[in-house]
Amino acid sequence: MAGRRKPRAEGDIGSVFASLSGEEAAVLPPRFRDLKTQIINDADRAALTASWGRLTERLAQAAEEIETAQQDAVPTVAYDDLINADAATVQRIKRAGALVLTDVVSRAEAEGWLADVEAYVKANPQVKGFPADDKQVFEVYWSKPQLEARAHPRSVAAQRALLSLFASAPGSPVSLDAPLTYADRLRIRHPGDSRFALGPHMDGGSIERWEDPTYRSVYAAILSGNWEAFDAFEIAARSAANQNLYDGAGACGIFRAFQGWTSLSDTGPGEGTLRVYPLIREQTAYTLLRPLFREVKSKAEVGHEAYLAPQNWVLDTETTEFPGAPPARSQEFNDDTHPHLQLSRSMVSIPRVRPGDQAWWHADTIHAVESAHRGTGPSAVMYIPAVPLTRVNAAYVRDQLDSLRGGVPPPDFPGGEGEQNFRGRATERDVPGDTARQAMGIEPFEVAKGMPAGERAARQEANAIFGFA
Template sequence: MVPTPLHIKHTMFAQPPHAAKAAGDISSAFVQLGSTAEPLPPRFAALKQSISPRDPAILALAWTRLLAQLERETAEIEREGPNIVPQVDFAAIRANGGRFPDAVAAQIRKRGCVVIRGVVSEEQALGWKEDTKKYIARNRNRLIGFPAQDPQVWEVYWSPAQLAARENPNLNVTTGALNALWWAEEETLVDLERSVTYCDRLRIRKPGDTSFALGEHVDGGSLERWEDDEYRKCYTKILEGDWEAFDMWDATHRVNARMDLYNGAGGCSMFRTFQGWLSLSNAGPGRGTLRLCPLIRETVAYMMMRPLLADLASVSDMAGAWPARVQDLSREYHEHIIRAMVSVPDVRPGDCVFWSCDTVHAVEGVAGGTEDASVFYIPAAPLCELNANYLRKQRDEFEKGRTPPDFPGNHCEALIEERGKPGNLTRLGRTLMGFEHVEISEGMGKGQREAVRRFNVILGLRGA
C-alpha cells in the first residue's frame, strides 16, 4: 500500500491563489515554446518517497507489465493510424437521447478521444471563421497572439462568433454526452448531466506555418497530479502498482482536485472532462492538426509512475513536470507514449475533436496544404463547486471584456466595443455562463442536487 503522504508545504514556487496573471501568450505555458523553468527543489524528492510503495519491486513489476501491454496496443495503433480514433456523427448522439451509442462510448473510454462529425453545419462554421477574421482585422492594433509578429493562436476570447459557438445547442448536447461518460460516487457534489462554459482562445493557423509546433504534453496541471492530496487520489491504484484497476472516468476526486497550485500561465483551475475544439476548416494529417495518444489507461499509468522509478526516485526531477506550465513529455522519459501518437483523421468545418483531460496530445510541426487550420477551443466542463467558483470570476471578467482568469492578463478586448457582451447571449448561453439559475429537479441524486444548490449560491442566482 502507499503510505500516508508527508505534509510538504509549497515553499518555493507556489503563488497566491488569486493573484492576477502576467501578460503573455500561449507560449507562456510551454517550456518548449521558450518559457523557462527552474530546477525543482529537494522537497519533490521527499514527496516521491512519501507517495511510493515501500517496496520498490511493486512499481518495478507494474512497469514491466505496463510496457508489455503498451507493446501490444502500440502495434494496433500503428496498423490503424488515424482511424484508431473513434468517430461518430452528431446525429447518432441526438438520436440516442443525447448520449453516445454504447459501442462508441466504450471506444472513447478506451481511447480517451473522439471525432464528432457535423456538430454544426459547414456553412455555420465557415461563417464564424470569416466573422472572426474580420473582428481580428478591425481590431488588430489591440490584439496579440503567438508568435507576436505573425499570430497563429490569438489571445481572443470574446468575439461574437466565439460566444455564438459556445452557446450553440448542438455543442451543449455534445458536451453533455461527453460529461456523461464519467461517473462519481453518489455523495459527490457534481452534476454530470449539465455543462458550463470555459472560455478559451482560437487558432487560425496559416498554411506553411512552422511556429505553432507543440510537442507531446498534458494540460490540467503538471506537478499537481502528484503534489495535491486530492488530485493524487485520482491515481491511487496506479501509485499502488495496480494500474490495471485504474478508472480514468471516476470523477469522485477530480471535482475537488487543485490543478493550479502555482497560478501560472499553464494552469487550469476548472475541471474539464474533455478538452476540445470545433473545426472551422478542412484539416487532417500533415496539415497542422492535432496529434493524440489514443490509449488512456496505459498512458496515464506510464506518466504517473515514470518519476517514481529507480532512475529518478531519489532526485527532484519529475520527468517533464514543471510548476505553472503544462506537463511536457519527452523521448528521454516517455518514449513508448510518443511512439503511439497519431494525427487525428480528416475533419471538415463543423466537426469537433475532443480528448480527455489526461490525454497526451501535440500539434503537428508543419501546417501543410493550402488551407488554414482553424479552430475554436471549446471543452466540456460539468457543473460542480470548483467550476462554479471559476465561473463566477470568469463571468465578472466577461462583463468587463477582460481576459478569463486562467489566461495571461492581456485584457486586449476590454476597449473593443464590438466584442461579445452578456446582452448578446441566449438564455442557454446565459445559463452556461452563470447568469441564470439552474433548477433542482426531483430526479436528481443527493450529490447532484447539492452541487446545483451550491452552484446557484456561489453565483448569487435566483433559487439559491
C-alpha cells in the same frame, strides 16, 4: 470558497510551455525526492516494480498497434451516434480517450463563424497573438461567434453526452448534466506555418498530479501497482483536485473532463491538426509511474532495446526528478523524458475534420499540434471544452463572468486590457438562451425536487456561488 483571482501578467500561449518559452529544465528542490519516496513507501515495492514491467511491455505493443492503425486509432463518431451511443461506441471512446465528433453544427454555420472571427480580428488590429509577428493563436475570448459556438444547442448536447461517460459517486455535489461554459482562445493557423508547434503535453497541471493529495488519489490504482484497474472515467476526486499549486501561466482553474475544439475549416493529417496518444489508460499509467523509476544505464551505454527493458529501471528514491513536470508549467513529454511511449510512433494525427466537426480529448490525454501545416487553407478552431458543474468550476465561472463584463481575458489567461476597446466585442446580452446563460453564471440553475441529491446539491451550490441566494 476561493477568493477572486488576481489577473495574470500579459502574454500569449508561448508563456505556457517550458519548451515554447525556450527554458532549461530546472532541478527540483529536495522535497520532491521526499514526495516520491512517500508515494513509493505508501505502495508495495514489489507490486510497483511488477506493474512497471507489465506496463512497459504493453506500451511496446501499443506503439505497434497505433503505428499500424494510424488515424483509425482515433474513433470518428457521428453526432447522432454519440447522443444515442451504444455500448460499443462508448467502449471505443473510453479506450482511446479521444475522438472526432462529426456533424455537430452545419458547415455553413461553422464557415460563417470563421468569417465573423476573421472580420473581428481585422477590425481590431491591436489584438495580441502568437507568434507576435504573424498572429495565429489569438488572445480573443469575447467575439460574438465564440459566444454563439459555446452556446450552440448541439454543442452543449455533445458536451453533456461526453460528461455522461463519467461516473460520479452518488450524492456527491457534481452535475454531469449541466455543463458550464469555459471561454478559451481561437486559432487560425496559416498554411506553411511551422512555429506553432506544441509538443506532446497534458493539460491540467504538471507536478500537481503527485503533489496534491486529492489529485493523486485519482490515480490510486496506478500508484499502488495495479494500473490495469485504473478507471479514467471516474470523476469524484478529480472535481476537488488542485491542478494549480503554483499559479503558473499554463494552469487551468477549472476541471475539464474533456478538452475540445470546434473546427471551422477542412483540416486533415499534415495540415496543422491535433495529434494524440490514443490509449487513455496506458498513457496515464505511464505518466504517473514514470518519476518513480530511474534508468540504471543510459541509452548510449546499452542501446535502445536494453535501455527500455524493465531490468534497466529501478524505483527511484534518490533523485528529485519528475520528468517533464516543472512547477507552474504544463506536463510535457519527449523521447528523453518518457522513452517507453515511443512518441514518434504512437502520437497520431486525428482523422480529417470538416467545418462543424469537433475534436475531443480526455483531461489526461497526451496531445500535441502538428509541427507543420502543409495544407492550402487555414486550419481554424475554437477551443470549447466539456466542463462538469462542480464547486471549483462554478467559482471559476463566477470570476469569468466578471471578465466578460469587463472585456478582459478570463482568469486563466494572460491578463492586460484584452478586448476592452475592441470594436464589435460581445457582451452579456449576446449570451443566447437560458441554458447558455446558466452555463455562464448569468442566471440560476433550476433546482427541482425530483432531481438526484448530488445533482440538486451541485445546482444549489452553484447558484449560491453565482450570488443567487
